[in-house]
Amino acid sequence: MGSRKFMLNPWYRRIEGLALFLFTISTCLLFGKNQLRTVGLFMVIAFFLANFMRFRKGLNWLRPFPPELLFYSAWVLWAITTGPLVAMDLEYFWAAGHVLVQMFVMVWIVYGILKATRDGENAIFLGLILGAAVEIFLVLTGIQDIESLVRNPRAVERVTGLTHNPNFLGFLIVWATVSVLILWGGKKMGLFWRLVSFVLIGFCAYVLLATGSRKASVAFVFVLWAWITFALPEKIGRWKVALSVSLGGITLWLFLTYGMKLAANTPVGIRWQQMMETGGGNILQGFKRNIRYDMYVEGFKIFLQHPIFGVGLNNFCAYFYGYYSHSDYIEPLATTGLIGFILYQAFYVILLLRLRQLLKWVTDSGMRYKLKMMLIGLGAILIIGLGAPHYTDQPVFLLLVAFSVYTWNLQRQITTTKRRIRGSLSRSLANVSQTAR
Numbered sequence: 356m357g358s359r360k361f362m363l364n365p366w367y368r369r370i371e372g373l374a375l376f377l378f379t380i381s382t383c384l385l386f387g388k389n390q391l392r393t394v395g396l397f398m399v400i401a402f403f404l405a406n407f408m409r410f411r412k413g414l415n416w417l418r419p420f421p422p423e424l425l426f427y428s429a430w431v432l433w434a435i436t437t438g439p440l441v442a443m444d445l446e447y448f449w450a451a452g453h454v455l456v457q458m459f460v461m462v463w464i465v466y467g468i469l470k471a472t473r474d475g476e477n478a479i480f481l482g483l484i485l486g487a488a489v490e491i492f493l494v495l496t497g498i499q500d501i502e503s504l505v506r507n508p509r510a511v512e513r514v515t516g517l518t519h520n521p522n523f524l525g526f527l528i529v530w531a532t533v534s535v536l537i538l539w540g541g542k543k544m545g546l547f548w549r550l551v552s553f554v555l556i557g558f559c560a561y562v563l564l565a566t567g568s569r570k571a572s573v574a575f576v577f578v579l580w581a582w583i584t585f586a587l588p589e590k591i592g593r594w595k596v597a598l599s600v601s602l603g604g605i606t607l608w609l610f611l612t613y614g615m616k617l618a619a620n621t622p623v624g625i626r627w628q629q630m631m632e633t634g635g636g637n638i639l640q641g642f643k644r645n646i647r648y649d650m651y652v653e654g655f656k657i658f659l660q661h662p663i664f665g666v667g668l669n670n671f672c673a674y675f676y677g678y679y680s681h682s683d684y685i686e687p688l689a690t691t692g693l694i695g696f697i698l699y700q701a702f703y704v705i706l707l708l709r710l711r712q713l714l715k716w717v718t719d720s721g722m723r724y725k726l727k728m729m730l731i732g733l734g735a736i737l738i739i740g741l742g743a744p745h746y747t748d749q750p751v752f753l754l755l756v757a758f759s760v761y762t763w764n765l766q767r768q769i770t771t772t773k774r775r776i777r778g779s780l781s782r783s784l785a786n787v788s789q790t791a792r
Contacts, residue, residue: 366472374401375468376478382749383486383527384517391749392457399464406471417470421763423705424466424756430698431459434668434691442667443674451669454747462752469760476757480534483750487531488555490516490524491562513567513622521622525568526739528559529575530750533732535559536582540724567622570742574735581734586727647681647742654685658692665692683740699746702755706733709762716769729758 366372374397381394409416435452442448469475494516513521535552538544544552556579563575633644653675657666666673671680671689680686687699710730717723736751745751 363471363473366468366475366478369405369472371398371402371405371468372472372475372478374398375465375475376482379479379482379750379753380486380489382753383483384489386518395457395461398468399460402464402468402471406467409471417467419767421466421705421759423702423759424462426698426701426705427462428459430687430691430695430701431455433695433698437664437691437695438667438670440667441661441664442670444667444670444672447669447672448667451747455668458747458749458752461749462756465753465756466760469756476761477538479753479757480537483527483530483534483753484538484555487527487559490518490527491555491558493517494524494562494565495558514562514565516562521566522568522570522743525563525566525571526574526743526748527750528563528566529571529578529735529739530732530754532556532559532575532578533728533735533754536578536586537725537728537732540586540721540728542721564621564623567626569623569626570739572623574738577738578731578735581731582728586724586731646678650675650678650680651682651685654680654682654689657689661689661692663692663694665690665695679744681742681744683737683744683746686744687746702759703733703737706755706758706762709766710758713762713765713769717765722765726762729762733758 366375378391378394378398381391385391385394403410434455438448438452439445465479472478494514514524515521516524518524518527535555539549539552560575563571633640650671654671657671657674665687666689668690669679671686672678674689680689684696684700688696691699707730710726710733713726714723714730717726732754736745736754739745
């Protein structure tokens with residue numbers, strides 16, 4: 356496995372790798388009818404044309420498949436086959452169903468491209484960075500008046516960029532920040548590019564405050580805090596524990612002392628303040644009086660009434676005033692039942708367990724840093740999932756597939772190496788035994 360990796364060409368020297376890079380950028384910028392679908396079709400064609408000879412010999416080069424992708428595929432099959440049988444509103448079902456099928460195709464094509472190229476995950480990370488950078492540039496240069504937002508956030512709309520959705524723009528900022536920090540630890544990343552990375556993160560924070568996205572703001576703070584306290588000490592070397600505790604404490608103090616004050620007059624700060632005011636100064640009470648809390652309550656009720664099959668993909672809308680659940684946990688639980696919930700969440704659980712296992716095995720500081728940042732990125736996805744379903748979100752699943760393939764290949768490489776070592780040791784012991792006889 357390890358030797359095969361070095362025989363692969365880098366992603367930027369292969370047409371399917373470049374197509375993946377273009378598609379990733381497009382998920383951040385193209386929101387018109389059939390625009391992203393067209394780029395996706397180009398990626399599919401590029402993948403099959405570039406690997407035509409491999410497909411003539413079968414699918415062995417794609418095997419073995421990561422178990423989380425198999426669980427995800429089983430969930431898609433479950434959702435598509437059971438949905439029409441239980442859905443109250445088939446229009447809601449098919450509206451999400453055809454998108455889910457396209458997502459399914461995207462996931463497996465991206466998997467194939469990452470298996471066919473070297474360092475293909477970097478095409479996704481760089482694509483998200485570049486796409487978010489274009490969004491940031493358009494916002495800062497006048498697509499919306501960001502300065503007036505900071506001065507008087509109640510008087511104007513939250514910034515949306517090309518996404519037309521402030522929350523989606525906030526999520527893109529988080530995914531770009533995760534990608535920047537993953538690449539920050541690369542061996543080829545010099546001081547200049549690391550400084551550029553920090554400047555970009557600063558602009559990310561600035562635009563994020565103007566989106567007013569509370570979910571994205573929590574995930575963004577989590578990513579930076581976890582990077583400083585969990586991932587960064589891996590790159591620094593000695594005194595890791597003491598440094599981690601010190602940096603974590605200083606970061607938390609600075610955020611509570613100055614960060615909250617700086618964000619107070621931004622759309623994010625105003626929206627958090629409004630939630631607290633709704634709850635009489637208590638953030639938890641404010642959440643309980645928010646419609647999102649009602650969605651969670653209704654979602655559990657729906658699940659208890661339809662525990663096996665759920666009510667059909669996207670049919671939470673039929674039970675709650677036309678709204679989807681705004682949760683990556685309630686949505687699959689209520690609409691695909693307990694079986695669907697287990698199949699869907701298995702992706703996250705398996706990936707989380709593999710990352711933790713690899714951190715026990717891997718000793719190389721560069722690899723450990725990358726694995727830690729992937730774990731942090733997964734944590735950010737789970738946090739945002741508390742307020743947004745991901746199953747039709749292309750950037751999220753691009754990241755998940757990148758994390759999946761990288762960790763799966765690394766796990767197989769380590770396992771193969773261990774088997775070779777054990778086999779070599781067994782043969783050596785056998786030879787010694789025969790010589791002694």
